[in-house]
Amino acid sequence: MTDTDLGAFYRRYLDALNAYEFDRMHEFINDTVSLNGEPGTADDVIAVLKGIPDAVPDFHWELDELAIDGDRLAARLTNTGTPVKEWLGVAPRGASFKVVEYAIYQVTDGRFVKMTNVHDAEQLRNQLSA
Numbered sequence: 001m002t003d004t005d006l007g008a009f010y011r012r013y014l015d016a017l018n019a020y021e022f023d024r025m026h027e028f029i030n031d032t033v034s035l036n037g038e039p040g041t042a043d044d045v046i047a048v049l050k051g052i053p054d055a056v057p058d059f060h061w062e063l064d065e066l067a068i069d070g071d072r073l074a075a076r077l078t079n080t081g082t083p084v085k086e087w088l089g090v091a092p093r094g095a096s097f098k099v100v101e102y103a104i105y106q107v108t109d110g111r112f113v114k115m116t117n118v119h120d121a122e123q124l125r126n127q128l129s130a
Contacts, residue, residue, distance in 0.1 A: 006068050006107060010075065017061055020053050022046050030111040037116065045115065056081035061101070071108060077101045079119065083128060088121060090128040097127040 013028045029042040052059050059081035067074045082096040099119050106114035 006071075006073055007066060009107070009110070010066060010073055010105075011063070014061055014063055017049065022050050025049065028111055029115070030108065030113045033112060034114045035116075055085040055087035056083045058082055064100075071106055073103075073105045073107065075101075075103045075105075077103065088125055088128070090125055093128065095128050095130055097124050099124045099127070 009028070016022075016024045016028070025046045026042055029045050031042050033040055033042060033045060035045055035048075059079065062078045062080070063075060064078055065076040077100070078098060079101050080096065080098045082094070083090070083092045085092060101117055101119040103115070103117040105112050105116075
C-alpha cells in the first residue's frame with residue numbers, strides 16, 4: 001500500500017470503530033495479530049473493542065495526527081466519553097474524560113498484524129473520579 005492508501009485504510013478503520021461496526025473489524029485486523037506485544041487473534045482484539053462502548057456508549061476516537069513509514073502507522077488520537085458502567089476500576093459518576101492515545105501499527109497484506117496502543121490510564125481514572 002502507498003502512504004495515501006494506508007492513510008485512507010486507517011481512516012476507514014476509525015470510521016468503523018466510531019460507528020461501532022465491530023463486525024467489519026476482520027477487514028482491518030489479521031486473523032493472527034500481535035496486540036501490545038502479545039500474540040492474539042482478531043477475535044481477541046474485537047472482544048476488547050466491543051467492551052469499550054458497552055461501558056462508555058459515547059466513546060469516540062478522534063485522529064489528531066498520523067505518520068506513515070512504509071508498512072507502519074503511528075497515530076495520536078484523542079479519546080472522549082462518559083462511562084455508564086464501571087470502567088477501568090472506576091464506578092460511573094457522570095464524569096466525562098478526554099485523554100490522548102498513542103498507537104502504532106504494522107500492516108501486511110492490507111490488515112493490521114501488529115497493534116500497540118498506550119494512554120495515560122491514571123489521568124483517565126483521575127478525570128472519572130473527580
